[in-house]
Amino acid sequence: MDFGVISVLLILGFLAVYFTVYFVYAFFYVVLPMIYWGAFFAKTDDVSVENMMKLAEIKSGDIAVDLGSGDGKIVIAMAKAGAIAYGLEINPFLVWLSKRKIKKAGLLGKAFILQKDFWKEDLSKYDVIMMFQLSHVMASLEKKLDRELKPGARVLAKYFVFPNWKAKENLGMVNLYIK
Ligand SMILES: C[S@@+](CC[C@H](N)C(=O)[O-])C[C@H]1O[C@@H](n2cnc3c(N)ncnc32)[C@H](O)[C@@H]1O
Numbered sequence: 001m002d003f004g005v006i007s008v009l010l011i012l013g014f015l016a017v018y019f020t021v022y023f024v025y026a027f028f029y030v031v032l033p034m035i036y037w038g039a040f041f042a043k044t045d046d047v048s049v050e051n052m053m054k055l056a057e058i059k060s061g062d063i064a065v066d067l068g069s070g071d072g073k074i075v076i077a078m079a080k081a082g083a084i085a086y087g088l089e090i091n092p093f094l095v096w097l098s099k100r101k102i103k104k105a106g107l108l109g110k111a112f113i114l115q116k117d118f119w120k121e122d123l124s125k126y127d128v129i130m131m132f133q134l135s136h137v138m139a140s141l142e143k144k145l146d147r148e149l150k151p152g153a154r155v156l157a158k159y160f161v162f163p164n165w166k167a168k169e170n171l172g173m174v175n176l177y178i179k
Contacts, residue, residue, distance in 0.1 A: 028093045029041050029091070029093060029094070032093075039068065039090055039091060040134070041070050041071075041091065041094060042070075042132070043070060043071060043073060044070075044073060044074060044132050044158050047172055048158050048159075048172060048173050048174050049073060049074060049077050051171040051172045051173070051174040052074065052077070052130055052156045052158065052174050053077055053078070053081050054171060055154075055156055055169060055170075055171055055174060055176040056078075056081070056128050056130070056154055056156055056176070057154070058078060058081040058082055058083045058128060059082065060082035060083075061082070061083075061084065062082070062083040062084070062127040062128050063083065063084050063086070063125055063126050063127050063128070064078040064083035064084070064085045064086065064126060064127065064128035064129070064130070065085070065086045065087070065088060065123065065126045065128070065129055065130070066078070066085075066086070066087045066088070066130045066131065067088055067118040067123075067129065067130070067131040067133065067141070068088065068089060068090070068118060068131060068132070068133060069086075069087025069088060069089045069094070069098060069113060070087075070089065070094055070098070070132075071094055071097050071098050071101060072087055072094075072097070072098025072099070072101045072102055072111070072113060073101075074087070074130050074132075075087035075098065075102070075111050075112075075113065076101060076102060076105050076107060076111055078111075078128065078130070079102075079105075079107045079110040079111035080105075080107070083127075083128060084110065084112075085107075085110065085111045085112070086111075086112050086113075086114060086126075087111075087112070087113040087114070088114055088116045088117075088118040088121055089113055089114070089115060089116070090115070090116070090117050090118075092115055095113050095115040098113045099113050119140075119144070122148060123144070123145065123148045123149060124148045124149065124150060126149070126153060127150075127152075127153055127154065128153070128154050128155075128156070129145065129149065129153060129154070129155045129156070130155075130156045130157075130158075131155075131156075131157050131158070132157070132158035132159065132160075133157075133160060134160060135160050135161075137160075138157065138160045138161065138162050138163070139162070139163050141162070142162040142163060142164060142165055145179065146179075149179040150179065151179055152178065152179065153178070153179040154176060154177075154178060154179075155176070155177040155178070155179065156174055156175070156176055156177075157174070157175050157177070158173055158174055159173045159174075161175055162177065165177050
């Protein structure tokens, strides 16, 4: 076999591996969750995570939660800021991934991921509540938070807003609401 044929085979092999990995990723993190739970996954960007932390003013011992915690990025940031941080996540692949990231970050015992549907959880114990959810979800969440949150709870929402609550402050794409 001459050099040209080997090069073409190597390139084709590389492309096959690349697209297989890409499609497996897309299937498990996007397609399957959409079909089974109607839940999409997109990561909050670094600047917005920083803005969420600034606005939240987390104090040591605050109990914090990310509703739909994805790969655990926000849960990890909240735990690093001193909170006892929880993530409620419905997608088992993201639960597995975020638990791995928490272990790698040395945050076992400070950050916890629970494989749960946040609609079925009582949110009354949390001081800080974060979320990055679509508009129609925000509308229903507003009612749930109204019913369950304690007075003074800080709610941070990336990009999408509540239909009735007025934000107390905003920074970039993040809004702060106080119950
Ligand atoms: C846009 S992603 C945000 C991920 C993460 N909070 C972030 O900002 O990087 C929304 C996440 O909410 C999860 N989710 C959607 N509905 C849910 C539900 N009812 N209970 C728990 N998790 C849910 C999805 O699986 C997805 O990981």
